[in-house]
Amino acid sequence: MAATKTQKIIIDTDPGQDDAVAILLALGSPQELEVIGITTVAGNVPLELTTRNARMVCELAGRPDIAIYAGCDRPLAHTLVTAEHVHGKTGLDGPTLPEPTMPVQDKHAVDFIIETLRTEPSGTVTLCPLGPLTNIATALQRAPDISDRIKEIVLMGGAYFEVGNITPAAEFNIYVDPEAAEIVFKCGAPVTVMPLDVTHKALVTKPRNDAFRALGTKAGVATAQMTDFFERFDKEKYGSEGAPLHDPCVTAYLIKPDLFTGRNINVEIETQSDLTRGMTVADWWGVTDRGPNATFMGDIDADGFFALITERLATL
Ligand SMILES: [Ca+2]
Secondary structure (H helix, E strand, O other): OOOOOOOEOOOOOOOHHHHHHHHHHHOOOOOOEEEEEEEEEOOOOOHHHHHHHHHHHHHHHOOOOOOOOOOOOOOOOOOOOOOHHHHOOOOOOOOOOOOOOOOOOOHHHHHHHHHHHOOOOOEEEEEOOOOOOHHHHHHHHOOHHHHEEEEEEEEOOOOOOOOOOOOOOOOHHHHHHHHHHHHHHOOOEEEEEHHHHHHHEEEEEEEHHHHHHHHHHEEEEEEHHHHHHHHHHHHHHHOOOOOEEEOHHHHHOOOOOOOOEEEEEEEOOOOOOOOOOOOOEEEEOOOOOHHHHHHHEEOOHHHHHHHHHHHHHHOO
């Protein structure tokens, strides 16, 4: 057995094709990651659909035993903005997957997050937000004592050099709920960020997509179909050689941190300006005296990243 200690994680998610791959990667990596629960949030599509999609993905992985908790159906302060233009009407367009039959837990996602952090030994649970930060911020607001007990928050969101994808200045997850993001970035727990600067280097090129499909398994083929769908939008928008696979950067980091490099810096969230609302103001060059509050990643070994995903999908 490897000496690596299995890390307990809660995946907070708004699936989303790339969320789906992030979840599959985690479930395919039981040596490194123990998924103690999946919490859903409104984001790419409304909550009812993100909860349905999370269940579909667990069933695709052959894991109907995973506990799924539905969370907040709208951001803290503003109306929900969704992204059907990227992810399709269901949020998980691409493959044809059966309607899920596994249950949703009765408990609210926020209660699950609070209770888990209070019950598990302090510093043993990592939160993995892959969507707007509404559930995590609500938990922190309601139970400020939990911030000291979080091992780490590893999230996909924000951008500095790549600036924005939903507005010229903001990345989608942060833009949807900047007030929540501000609470999370100020909470005092260690925060690691996978911004667009990283995820726009994690492109599903044709050979990488072919490698998923060539696995010939349900999970491999569905992943290829999901990234095919996703790709249409990004190819039109960026003219890139493939779609960026955003959210799996979070779970890949927990399995193989060496795939990523970044800087421990100060990151503030713009919540006021109409023009730049949701911008992650990252002090990459250290031009302020503001203390560091996040490890902001800047680069990825993309070949290593795709090799890891393909290897772990093969085990499902
Ligand atoms: Ca997501």
